Amino acid sequence: MFIINCPYCGERDQTEFTCHGEAHIARPKETENLTDEQWGEYIFFRTNPKGMHYERWVHAHGCRRWFNALRNTATDEIFATYEVGAPKPPAPEKHS
Amino acid sequence: MSYHRNWQRAWRSPDPKKEYDVVIIGGGGHGLATAYYLATQCGITNVAVLEKGWLGGGNTGRNTTIVRSNYLLDASAGIYEHAVKLWEGLSQELNYNVMFSQRGLLHLAHSVHDMQEIGRRGNAIYLNGIDSEFLTPQQVKEMLPIINLNCRYPVMGGLLQKRGGTARHDAVAWGYARGADAAGVDIIQNCEVTGVRVENNKVIGVDTSRGYIGARKVGSVAAGHSSVIAEMAGFKLPLECYPLQALVSEPVKPIIDCVVMSNGIHVYVSQSDKGELVVGSGSDAYNSYTQRGSFDLIEHTVGPLCELFPLFSRLRMLRQWAGIVDVTVDRSPILSKSPVENLFFNCGWGTGGFKATPGSGHAFAHSIANGEMNHIAAPFSIDRFNSGALIDEGAAAAVAH
Numbered sequence: 472m473f474i475i476n477c478p479y480c481g482e483r484d485q486t487e488f489t490c491h492g493e494a495h496i497a498r499p500k501e502t503e504n505l506t507d508e509q510w511g512e513y514i515f516f517r518t519n520p521k522g523m524h525y526e527r528w529v530h531a532h533g534c535r536r537w538f539n540a541l542r543n544t545a546t547d548e549i550f551a552t553y554e555v556g557a558p559k560p561p562a563p564e565k566h567s
Numbered sequence: 568m569s570y571h572r573n574w575q576r577a578w579r580s581p582d583p584k585k586e587y588d589v590v591i592i593g594g595g596g597h598g599l600a601t602a603y604y605l606a607t608q609c610g611i612t613n614v615a616v617l618e619k620g621w622l623g624g625g626n627t628g629r630n631t632t633i634v635r636s637n638y639l640l641d642a643s644a645g646i647y648e649h650a651v652k653l654w655e656g657l658s659q660e661l662n663y664n665v666m667f668s669q670r671g672l673l674h675l676a677h678s679v680h681d682m683q684e685i686g687r688r689g690n691a692i693y694l695n696g697i698d699s700e701f702l703t704p705q706q707v708k709e710m711l712p713i714i715n716l717n718c719r720y721p722v723m724g725g726l727l728q729k730r731g732g733t734a735r736h737d738a739v740a741w742g743y744a745r746g747a748d749a750a751g752v753d754i755i756q757n758c759e760v761t762g763v764r765v766e767n768n769k770v771i772g773v774d775t776s777r778g779y780i781g782a783r784k785v786g787s788v789a790a791g792h793s794s795v796i797a798e799m800a801g802f803k804l805p806l807e808c809y810p811l812q813a814l815v816s817e818p819v820k821p822i823i824d825c826v827v828m829s830n831g832i833h834v835y836v837s838q839s840d841k842g843e844l845v846v847g848s849g850s851d852a853y854n855s856y857t858q859r860g861s862f863d864l865i866e867h868t869v870g871p872l873c874e875l876f877p878l879f880s881r882l883r884m885l886r887q888w889a890g891i892v893d894v895t896v897d898r899s900p901i902l903s904k905s906p907v908e909n910l911f912f913n914c915g916w917g918t919g920g921f922k923a924t925p926g927s928g929h930a931f932a933h934s935i936a937n938g939e940m941n942h943i944a945a946p947f948s949i950d951r952f953n954s955g956a957l958i959d960e961g962a963a964a965a966v967a968h
């Protein structure tokens with residue numbers, strides 16, 4: 472349980488938000504040509520790192536908008552929240 | 568009398584050898600069971616179990632110890648029932664009291680949907696030759712006089728597996744450890760795997776906090792850290808990790824003599840031999856390796872618990888803790904070869920793998936020994952996430968314990 476800084480509303484309790492996993496996964500183009508492995512990779516396989524994780528959140532009980540966050544999954548410390556479509560903020564060098 | 572001093576060691580504490588036929592990463596119940604069956608049934612005794620902390624310090628020592636095999640799908644019935652059959656003889660097999668108690672496991676149904684779910688699942692279980700009985704609300708009340716049937720979550724029926732129950736989590740790890748050690752396995756604690764060495768797409772050993780250890784085959788049984796091990800070997804797994812927590816109350820006199828579960832309102836409770844209520848809570852819904860769990864989930868657990876059992880509202884909770892559970896999208900485990908030759912994975916047990924410990928270890932040992940997954944393990948291959956042949960137990964039971 473922690474505080475999340477919604478890019479639109481400011482700091483709110485994490486219970487107002489829902490998390491939707493790894494961010495920056497682009498839907499592949501020309502999906503009719505994908506192999507089973509490429510489909511599997513896109514849909515199911517995740518980095519699931521112990522450390523810096525770029526991830527998607529929704530402020531479900533607030534503005535209901537989607538945004539991304541950079542969080543250290545080993546400590547739950549959040550380093551950035553940013554709008555969908557914005558480039559990945561750099562991860563701090565030492566983080567665990 | 569020596570006041571519990573001078574106990575003999577239950578297993579040796581050897582220095583790692585230069586090389587093993589099989590290295591198992593992770594000294595939880597599943598890793599230790601794998602080593603035990605490799606040594607006692609597969610004739611492979613040059614085996615090491617490498618544990619970064621202490622035996623059973625992962626999810627094995629943090630779970631609510633519910634054992635059952637009442638799953639919907641055939642592949643699940645195959646592995647969980649295999650496990651329950653092994654549980655039934657495990658104390659004798661290991662000559663170690665794992666306190667397996669078949670006190671019965673009762674699933675409550677609170678809505679029409681719940682009734683349809685237990686109807687479908689209860690019949691599927693029965694057709695798989697596994698015991699499964701429907702109870703009326705009155706029969707539930709007879710089993711559990713303290714339950715409040717007409718609360719905010721009215722009890723409309725129940726599904727009972729009489730052969731389900733609980734076991735002593737630490738004893739399972741220790742019993743397998745002692746048995747494996749006696750059969751020649753090196754159990755090495757405080758030895759963290761920090762790298763997986765691969766040559767020509769074949770595993771050749773692991774780097775550890777105690778130096779390099781060569782291995783002809785490696786079995787990763789690291790539960791919440793499986794993705795971390797996979798990353799060392801250069802690939803991803805279809806897993807995400809979440810904290811899952813549990814809590815226990817102060818001890819009271821015997822008050823519940825079975826395990827009660829409710830998928831609908833996400834509560835499960837049993838009473839330990841010490842008298843504590845052992846209460847399972849939910850998992851945080853975001854990836855995390857922080858072994859603590861959020862307070863809001865405790866509230867979500869304790870609220871419905873007190874609705875069902877009003878007299879629990881007077882109890883004080885003594886301890887709360889969490890483990891890191893490795894969850895697949897179909898809520899079924901992974902027992903599989905991997906993209907790297909001779910590197911095998913047993914993981915993805917998520918919120919409900921304690922019950923499978925003997926079956927998982929047994930199937931995984933035989934599969935590692937033969938280099939091919941056996942018929943019990945085969946459906947749980949990583950390839951199912953490419954082929955689409957998922958084993959979708961997540962849909963069958965909201966709670967996978």
Ligand SMILES: Cc1cc2nc3c(=O)[nH]c(=O)nc-3n(C[C@H](O)[C@H](O)[C@H](O)COP(=O)(O)OP(=O)(O)OC[C@H]3O[C@@H](n4cnc5c(N)ncnc54)[C@H](O)[C@@H]3O)c2cc1C
Pocket residue numbers: 592593594595596597598617618619620621622623624625626627628629630631632633634758759760761788789790791792811812813847888889890891892916917918919920921922923968
């Ligand atoms: C709160 C909670 C309640 C649960 N309740 C139930 C229940 O009622 N019934 C049920 O069936 N299941 C339950 N589960 C799930 C169950 O605990 C697990 O599925 C099961 O114990 C997994 O066993 P394991 O041996 O695979 O993993 P673990 O016991 O976690 O063992 C993995 C080991 O690998 C070690 N390790 C990790 N990384 C490394 C490394 N790099 N080098 C060396 N060692 C490493 C860890 O230290 C750990 O000891 C629950 C889990 C939790 C957290």
Ligand SMILES: [Zn+2]
Pocket residue numbers: 477478479480481530533534535536
């Ligand atoms: Zn907002």
